[in-house]
Amino acid sequence: MADYLVIVESPAKAKTIGKYLGKKYTVKASMGHIRDLPKSQLGVDVDHDFEPHYITIRGKGDVIKSLREARKKAKKVYLAADPDREGEAIAWHLQNILDIPENEQCRVVFHEITKDAVKAAFDAPRQLNMDLIDAQQTRRILDRLVGYRLSPLLWRKVKKGLSAGRVQSVAVRLIVDREREIRAFQPEEYWTVDAKLMAMKQKFTARFHGYGQDRTPLNSREDVERLLECVNGHDLVVSKVKKSERRRNPSPPFITSSLQQEAARKLGFRAYRTMAVAQQLYEGLEIRGEGTVGLITYMRTDSTRVAETAQAEASDYIRNRYGADYVPGKPRQYATKGGAQDAHEAVRPTSVLRSPDAMKSDLSKDQWKLYKLIWERFIASQMTQAILDTTSVDLTANGALFRSTGSIVRFPGFMAVYTEGQDDASLTDEDAKTLPPLAEGDVFKSPEYESEQHFTQPPPRYSESSLVKAMEELGIGRPSTYAPTMDTILKRGYVLLESKRFVPTELGEVVVDLLTQNFHQLIDVDFTAQMEGDLDQVEEGRIEGNQLLSRFYETFEHDLEQAEKSLEHVHLTEEVSDVICEKCGKNMVVKTGRYGKFLACPGFPECRNTKAITKETGANCPKCGKVIVERKGKKRKVFYGCSGYPDCDYVIWNKPTGQSCPVCGHPMVEKTSKGKTWVTCSNEAAHETAGSTMMVRS
Template identity: 60%
Template sequence: MADTLVIVESPAKAKTIGKYLGSKYIVKASMGHVRDLPKSQTGVDVSNGFEPKYITIRGKGDVLKALKDAAKKVKKVYLAADPDREGEAIAWHLAQYLGLDLTQPLRVVFNEITKDAIKEAFKHPRHINMDLVNAQQARRILDRLVGYNISPILWKKVRKGLSAGRVQSVTVKLIMDREREIQQFIPEEYWTIASKLISNGKEFEAKFYGYGDEKVELQTEADVQEVYKRMADQPYVVQKVTKRERKRNPAPPFITSSLQQEAARKLNFRTAKTMRIAQELYEGIDVGNKEGAVGLITYMRTDSTRISVTAQEEAKEYILEKFGAEYVLAEQRTQAKNENAQDAHEAIRPTAVMRTPDEIKEFLSRDQLRLYRLIWERFLASQMSSAVLDTMSVDIAAGDVTFRATGSKVKFPGFMKVYIEGNDDGTEEESFLPPIEEGQTLEQKEIEPSQHFTQPPPRYSEARLVKTLEERGIGRPSTYAPTLETVQKRGYVALEEKRFIPTELGEIVITLMEEFFPEILDVEFTAHMENGLDSIEEGIANWVEVLDAFYGDFAKRVSFAEEEMKEVELKDEESDETCELCGRVMVYKLGRFGKFLACSGFPDCRNTKPIVKEIGVKCPQCETGEIIERKSKKSRIFYGCNQYPECDFVSWDKPISRPCPKCASMLVEKKRKKQGVSVACTKCDYQEEADS
């Protein structure tokens, strides 16, 4: 007979934990948060110590009733929500609703959902940590005060439905500031000279360095001609060969932000998708009769790279058996700690390194397997020995003109056997130079000058933006995914070619906030507020005092904005198309999934249609329609006939106008990450080299 009730957030977590605890325990799910501030009002009594007014979340009444009925039938209730501020707050709200005795140790926390971790956690229940609860409560109230005071002003002055948030507004400003940098950027001309040389029958490339030992920048074509003049008819003689051995260390195991960044680079996952799949892996996946449901990774909301001794030893055993003693890490590396890190939990790692991706792939979906493999490989590589590279630098003189060639090759792969971290610009391949000796005269194959122009800073990708938010102390790991989703849903930014750009609406809102609420957009101020919340969690600061220090000046700003902010007329951009229903001009609108066309006669006429982008290619199937660019429900671009549904031609690859010279069928562009864009036939084996 069960005499203990355990409450977790989700049914998947309940199923996994229930298997480990046995028949004396009933495990039920609260389905996330159960109480929150009301949506219809601010719900915070500012004059009474910022006292919050909590109500039951709509739809949770039956869940709470079932939990209360279950609690009456048992002797003990344990609250096992996630081990973070939100989890602590959920536990506290449940305790309040169920009337549990807060003087009793009824909180159970664990960093991984495995048999040993669960059983150990239930041996050491603790009291609800009110510092954690108050830190979460202060964040919720702070965000509510900002949102529910500024948003109504934006509704009145700009457009209904707008919102302002403490973290989301700073995020939009970062994107807008980057766009301003790009628009104001003035490109500068520069040149490079590459000389292809031959040593011992093997070709390599050396680049112009300068004159003698002095490095020289080539800014104009005249500078290039001066180089040619000074090296005319001079032989290429090797002046200096420098060889070194260099060690390369692996990236540390994942924290939340680095997981989001790497999943974006390598798996093309959006931030929200990464966190959703990681949650599934953490809560438990049924991996067959041998183990059943088990948590595959440790808790995925963390800012620490710390690894338990048990996990280190398990990794060491696996590496020794799989790769050999030379691949085993002799001594744990010391990782630099981010000054904003809380270090409350371990890094994200597999709960059992012996549970390899290949062994459990039949039990995982494609995306679950890809993310699990990424986490598993990153962790394993972090516990392996360093790679050793042989590097070589060669200075070559043609008269007093110096060219330099560099290269490297892997001498010992170490961790690179398993995993190499990606970067936003693509991973560079290692290259090595042929045998070269000092005093050697080299044969020149060709020399080629190239004109370049400096480039503006790139727009933010999701990975780059998450990295920036983390580095600047804006928000916390759990806030990144919902923040990026919100700023897109509100229409403040759009994602084009996987890069964020501010919309006209976003620019208007941020410009107004820069004038009336500058502290909300101040990165340093936002980071300072995060530190204040951290101080509450650590028991150093009082949550009411932190809120009070913020609210005084903020309330004055709100009153000033209500009086002085002028109304902004946001005009829709007109298109060249007319509405086929009423004849009015169609205008561009921005929705959740990007731009679309809508009738300017709204609400009298509600006609809308997608923006059609023709690519100048006739449909090869019906031969009368035009191929247009479309977007799938997941925003993936594909190509189809504009006569759909009469013609159902579709292609993921972009068709081109000329036919295959071999069989006259349709040619398409094939995009490959490293090789660039190539052209291939859809019917025969004809293919053209990639244009990278």
Template identity: 60%
Template structure:
């Protein structure tokens, strides 16, 4: 007969933990939060120390009744929500809703859902940590005040349906600022000269670097021609040869932020998808006879710390699998990357290194396996010896010019045998091998290639790059990145094109008003300092009411000024050349969540709308009658489809090419990769590169 009730957040977690604890425990799920601020009103008594008015979340009444009934039938209730601020708040709300004594030790936390970790956690239950709860309450109330106080002003002065958010608004401004940088960017011309040389039949490349003993940047064709003339009949002779050893160290195990970034780079996962799949791995996967097992540690963490037990297991595995040389002299310790990192939990790692991805393959979905493999490899590599590379730099003289060739080769792979971190630019560090060269060697000149380039504007933000920027600036916290990126898209303030964020006209309009009347909300330093204040509340060194009061004092004044001085903006509809096919009136351009669309000027009598489409000059390969046009999905993502839809349902995420496949005459589409842009046939294996990556893409 069960004498204890354990309440967790999800049914999957309940199922796993129930198996570990046995028949003396009933394990049920709260399905997340059970109480929250009401949606219909602000729900905060500002004049009464910001007292929140919590209500039962709609639809959770039956869940609470079930939990209440179960709690009355047992001697003890344990609250085992996730080990973070949100989890602590859920436990506190449950204690109030179930009328439990929250001064008792009824809170149980574990960083991994394994049999040992769970059973150990139940040996040492603790009281609910009110500092954690108050930090969560302060953030929730702060965001409620910003959203529910500013949004009505925007509705009245600008456009109905608009809303403002604290962290979200800063994220949109960062994206908008980058777009403005791109618009203002003036490209500058520069040139490179590459000499293709050979010695003893081995070819390699060298780039021009110096003229008359000084470093020389080539900025125009005239300068290039002067260099070409100088080396026309020159012999190329090896001058200084520099050899050195370089060590390359592994990256630390994953934090929430670095996992989101790397999953975006290597797997193409959106931040929300990464967190969803990671949650599944944390809560448990059915492993046949072994039962349900949590495969990774808690995935909301900013710590790179690893337990001694996990390090010892990793050492034994690496020694057995790869040999002693691959084990570092002492276990690796990684310092906190960010000054504001809380270090409350371990880094994200496998719960057992012995469960390698290959052995887990039969039990996982494709996405689960790919993310688990990433976590597993990153952790193993983080505990391995550094790689040793031999680098070679060779200066080659030709008359009064110097060309330089560089290369490297791996002497000892170390951690690179398992894993190498990606980067935001999509480039990889490839070995460039050079033949054996000695001072005085005369080289064979095979070709001289001058090439014109133009500097490129800073790149738009990908999800990985934006998450990295938010973390570096101290905006938000690891658990907030995924919902923040989802929110700014749902509200229509940004759209995604080619996996990069672009601000919409709606986003620009809102940020313009926010900058004028609520500059502190968009101020990066102000927002980062607010995050630090919330961290101090969590640590118990700051009073949460005081933090809110200090914020609200100036915020209230801003609200009054905005209410009085913000001018009403009338967004006039621009009349198009198109006529409504339903009523004959002109169609006008309307501003929607994902930019402009066409709507009938006869609204509300006629509610006809249609997207603005761009013909890309390609005949539909499916129906042969329509044309392929550029469209946007409901989430703002660009795709291509037939203009005869719904009669023809042809769609493609990749842009179709006007050029048919030379091999089979089928449709070819543009594929973008780290190597550049290539045309790929949709029917056969034919492909061809049409655009190389620009070497100056991030200058």
């Protein structure tokens, strides 16, 4: 019989911790939360201090029975759920279910699942933190009040089956506001003129800057013609060469939001995928020669703090691997934003000695990619600055100034390991561009000029990465809420993901307008951010959760009553297609679901026929000659197949261009790798000819 019972959330975590604790400890998993508010009713007594009514989650009866039996056999119980509000709440519910005394020092907390961290936590157990629990419970009740009181109103006034959420509604508003900004955008014309030059057998360009030292925009073809009249027939003379040193600092180690953003940029991971894989790395994986090991620190954090022991280990590794010049004089410290929970560390590897190369054979493809990203970011964050030599050259012709800039890396510093995704474009465009040796007075005779028309572009739609960044900057939600928020608004059909960008549906716009007109505080960005700050104060014990709930509910209840009286039923328009339902003969209509638009029979529920909306590519099937269309597989991955399916099974994975290979007649397709896109024959494996590859595009 084991002396001690330890309860964690997941079997993977239980397995890792059990390895460190020994035979006297039995480690069991609660499988997440064991109690919650009921799904069938509000579950909150608004007339009695918002008292919640918790019930056992369906399917958790056997888990609770097993835990109670183990509790009877153990001398002491330790609650080792994750180190955040949700983890503290899980521990509190377990304490209640298992009748553990309130003052029992049963809570153990660790931010990485390593032998030293786990043993240190069990050496210093504490009582449950009721302020953390109050903050979690207050957030849960707030979200329940909004969801369960507002959703029925949306059912009655807009569409059956709708629901609303406190943070999700504001996220949809950001997407809707951006879409309307794009629609209202008026593009403005502008032109660029580049001088094409060569020196020391090296080609380079210089772009028109202005007349004299003042920047002069070129807004029309007439402006360009005026400039060309000014410079044609005149030599282009180097008037100034400026050389300077520029230093770049590394990015801080990851927090939750920056991890999600960078995984989206560099790996193409959606936020949910990033967090799921990070959870696996945190809880522990089987590593040959070591057994089950937690590879990263806790992944839900907004602190950039790093333990001194981890900094020292990183410094030693960098010194041995790259040399003393790559180690800063003292360990790097990064400022953590206000309100961050500094008890947590940044997301980092539990040991830098487990290099990505050493881990590759033990991890799945996704696990390895994310681990490599985390490892490289952390190592780089503890390295010296990069030093770049930057050159700026001014050239003049009859009073017109042209400018060319370029940089070379004199000392790579942290860039030897990692550069942040958002900086890669600037590196390609400027830092990686070098100029030939030039001196004042150098003359370029009869240079060639190239002009190009441009139009200003509207702001881009939000990607998952940029939406996370916006929510973080505006103070909407917390690290643990970003991924579920984006998943929820997709499930509800308020937004779609098109080309990895969020697009609001008509339903999303209707709901945002309804909420804006009738529930201003609920959908107000500043109010939502203030609410997050108030929840942090509950966690810090500065205000009581009931005080926050009362203040919110008074206004919310008033708005509900007014909306119920004044709101008319909202009619959503339905797009009718020219596709005939083969089952009942009606014209099918366009519907929007979680994965985008599809065709459905308007005779529902009598006729339940649905069809995918196919997008023609302009290419023809080489097997039967029918049109190739865009399709989606079971995991929503896009592929391209013959419209004659199932009679013809021709499939390709790359997007057809609409052109055919001049050699074999198969469709030409686009391929992308490392920022480069090129066009090649889809049948390239079957033949190697110069005609197979037609062009290369950046």
